[in-house]
Every structure is written in structure tokens, then in C-alpha cells.
Amino acid sequence: MSSTPRENWESIIESQGLAFHRSAHPVHLSRPYWDESVEYVFSMEEVLDLENQVEELHRMCLSAVEHVVTEKRFADFAIPEWAAPAVTDSWKRRDPHVFGRFDLRYDGHGPAKLLEYNADTPTSLLESSVVQWYWLQDVHPGDDQWNSIHERLVDRWKELELPTGPVHFAWTNMDETGEEVMTLGYLQETADQAGLTTVAIAMEDIGWDPVARRFVDMDNRVMRSLCKLYPWEWAVADPFGPQAVAQQVSMTWIEPLWKMLLSNKALLAILWELYPDHPNLLPAYLDGPRDLTHYIRKPLLGREGASMRVVVPGESTETTGAYGAEGHVYQEFLALPEFGGQRPVLGAWVVHDEAAGLGIRETTTLITDDTSSFVPHRIAL
Numbered sequence: 001m002s003s004t005p006r007e008n009w010e011s012i013i014e015s016q017g018l019a020f021h022r023s024a025h026p027v028h029l030s031r032p033y034w035d036e037s038v039e040y041v042f043s044m045e046e047v048l049d050l051e052n053q054v055e056e057l058h059r060m061c062l063s064a065v066e067h068v069v070t071e072k073r074f075a076d077f078a079i080p081e082w083a084a085p086a087v088t089d090s091w092k093r094r095d096p097h098v099f100g101r102f103d104l105r106y107d108g109h110g111p112a113k114l115l116e117y118n119a120d121t122p123t124s125l126l127e128s129s130v131v132q133w134y135w136l137q138d139v140h141p142g143d144d145q146w147n148s149i150h151e152r153l154v155d156r157w158k159e160l161e162l163p164t165g166p167v168h169f170a171w172t173n174m175d176e177t178g179e180e181v182m183t184l185g186y187l188q189e190t191a192d193q194a195g196l197t198t199v200a201i202a203m204e205d206i207g208w209d210p211v212a213r214r215f216v217d218m219d220n221r222v223m224r225s226l227c228k229l230y231p232w233e234w235a236v237a238d239p240f241g242p243q244a245v246a247q248q249v250s251m252t253w254i255e256p257l258w259k260m261l262l263s264n265k266a267l268l269a270i271l272w273e274l275y276p277d278h279p280n281l282l283p284a285y286l287d288g289p290r291d292l293t294h295y296i297r298k299p300l301l302g303r304e305g306a307s308m309r310v311v312v313p314g315e316s317t318e319t320t321g322a323y324g325a326e327g328h329v330y331q332e333f334l335a336l337p338e339f340g341g342q343r344p345v346l347g348a349w350v351v352h353d354e355a356a357g358l359g360i361r362e363t364t365t366l367i368t369d370d371t372s373s374f375v376p377h378r379i380a381l
């Protein structure tokens with residue numbers, strides 16, 4: 001439904017950390033990235049039901065990891081053979097995890113459908129946790145919101161048994177928009193509030209001590225804990241990838257190496273194989289579309305909706321991108337529901353193993369990409 005934007009909303013959200021809302025959004029678009037001229041309204045019953053569905057999906061995903069590790073199905077995920085034993089060990093140790101985001105199709109009537117699990121490098125965190133919460137306080141102070149992300153993050157940092165020394169939060173200089181820097185800055189703030197000592201560093205500034213065989217920061221301190229948004233598939237392929245993988249035993253990495261199996265879209269096919277006809281899943285296969293007449297071909301490691309192809313009887317459409325050399329998954333295509341000419345995808349957050357909140361992105365196209373806009377939501381009381 002429509003909503004009246006607050007006066008000076010741009011300066012308000014920028015003061016709350018959303019400094020990248022202009023730089024991270026294509027300049028040719030008239031619609032801003034943060035759009036509070038519309039809002040989604042849920043009932044408490046809807047949210048409680050969605051929470052249950054999200055937590056069930058998360059449990060299914062953890063079972064899928066156990067299956068992949070037990071059956072050694074790493075080739076389905078294009079994980080290098082040399083790295084597979086370390087992924088296995090990371091899972092068997094239950095290396096600690098903090099957060100992830102499910103992307104879901106939901107029309108307000110039937111069960112939510114899993115589109116993918118952003119379990120290694122989830123973004124849109126700051127806007128989901130902080131910015132829309134303050135919007136709610138300003139615009140609808142008597143209502144509620146599916147949003148306990150901040151509190152749960154702080155509590156999760158408190159629970160972790162981390163090695164001695166500061167926790168390092170690393171962004172990459174390849175991020176030209178500032179989104180990764182601000183997201184990691186927010187995560188660092190939640191760790192600070194949990195009482196941890198933290199240090200910010202660029203991935204490119206992390207050094208290697210060949211004598212101690214340990215990663216070190218700019219002050220030549222040994223790094224024992226690292227929180228990053230640098231994808232594991234990139235890290236593994238880097239020149240220092242073998243060292244990063246070998247450091248799994250002596251360092252705590254957030255997110256851990258085993259999350260490679262949840263952030264890879266091959267997961268969709270494994271889930272369908274393990275839980276056929278589950279109401280929260282869409283049919284998905286690794287060897288082709290099989291009997292699907294409406295399907296979307298997704299690269300296993302694609303991002304921002306790039307390199308995808310939608311095929312329906314008589315036509316097809318695809319997005320540009322350089323992903324796909326690692327392989328594809330073929331998932332039944334069910335168009336996102338349309339509301340006022342916009343198609344929302346629900347980003348349901350999980351902190352540790354519990355549903356924690358919701359962020360919604362809208363687009364006019366069939367595929368949610370970097371042209372999408374974030375819109376707030378509330379629970380009517």
C-alpha cells in the first residue's frame with residue numbers, strides 16, 4: 001500500500017548508515033533504492049507462520065549439508081577436490097555460524113517458496129535491521145515489525161567462543177559502492193555492543209607471515225577471528241586460498257567454510273531430491289530442466305540476478321553476466337506475485353538457527369537484480 005515519505009528521508013537514512021543508497025543503485029533509475037512511498041502490511045499470524053516456515057527450511061538446509069558431506073557430493077557444487085576435505089572438517093567441527101538470508105516467493109496466500117539461500121555473503125542487512133525499524137518508529141509507532149535482527153546478532157556474538165585477540169571485520173577494495181563497507185561496519189557495531197574488541201581491515205591489507213604461517217593485520221598481529229563478506233568461492237580461488245582453507249583449524253571465520261554448501265544454488269536441487277514435493281520448495285535439478293515447461297536456469301554461484309535465463313513456452317528472457325562456467329541449476333519458474341506493478345521478493349533473515357526478521361525488495365522485472373528497491377514493512381496491531 002502507498003505511504004507518505006518522511007520529510008528529508010534521504011538525510012535520515014544516511015544518518016542511520018545507509019550511505020550507499022545512491023551509489024549502489026543504477027543512476028538511470030527514477031525510483032530510489034530505499035523507497036518508503038510504499039509499505040507492506042502483515043498480520044501477526046502471517047509472520048508467525050512465515051517464521052515457522054523459515055526455521056523449517058533452515059533445518060532442511062543443515063540436513064542437506066550433512067547429506068552432501070556424507071555422500072561426498074562436492075562435485076555437484078563445483079567445489080575444488082583439494083578443498084573438499086576442509087569443508088567436511090569444518091562441518092564436522094560445527095564451525096560457528098552467525099547469519100544468512102533466505103530469498104522467498106510469497107503471495108500472501110500459499111506457503112513461501114525458496115528461491116535461494118544467501119548464507120555466506122548476505123547483504124541488505126543494515127536496511128532490514130536498522131533503517132526500516134526507525135521508519136516504523138517515525139511513521140507507525142503503534143505497530144510492530146518482523147525484526148529482531150539487531151538484538152539477535154548482539155546475542156549471537158556473545159554466545160560465540162572465539163579465540164583470544166580482536167575480531168577482524170574485512171571488506172574488499174573491489175566494492176565501489178560502499179555497501180560492503182557499511183554492512184561490515186554494522187556487523188562490527190553489533191560485535192562491539194556484545195563486548196568484543198574489533199578491528200576493521202581491507203581484505204587486500206591482510207598479510208601472511210611465512211614463518212608463523214598465519215594471517216596478520218596491518219599492525220602485524222596474528223588474526224584469529226575474521227568476519228567477511230568476501231565469498232568463499234573467491235577466497236578459495238585466490239593465490240592465498242590454500243592458506244585460508246588450511247587456517248580453518250586455527251582461526252574462526254564468519255561465515256565458516258561449510259557455508260559454501262548453503263550459498264551455492266546446487267543446494268536447491270539437493271533439497272528437492274531429499275524433500276520432494278515439500279510445500280516450501282520448487283522442483284530443481286542439476287542435469288537439465290527434465291519435464292519442467294516453465295523454468296529458470298541459475299548459475300550455481302551467480303549474484304544480483306546475473307546470468308539467469310527464464311524459459312516459458314514460446315519465449316525466453318535472460319540477464320547479462322559472466323557467471324555459469326561452474327554449472328547451473330534448473331528450477332521451476334514461478335513468477336513473483338505482482339502488486340501495483342511491482343514484484344516483491346522476501347528476504348527472511350536467520351541469526352544462528354532462528355528466524356530473525358524480514359527485508360523486502362521490489363522490481364518490475366521477472367528477475368530480482370541490482371535495479372530492485374528496498375521497501376519497509378510493518379505488522380498491523
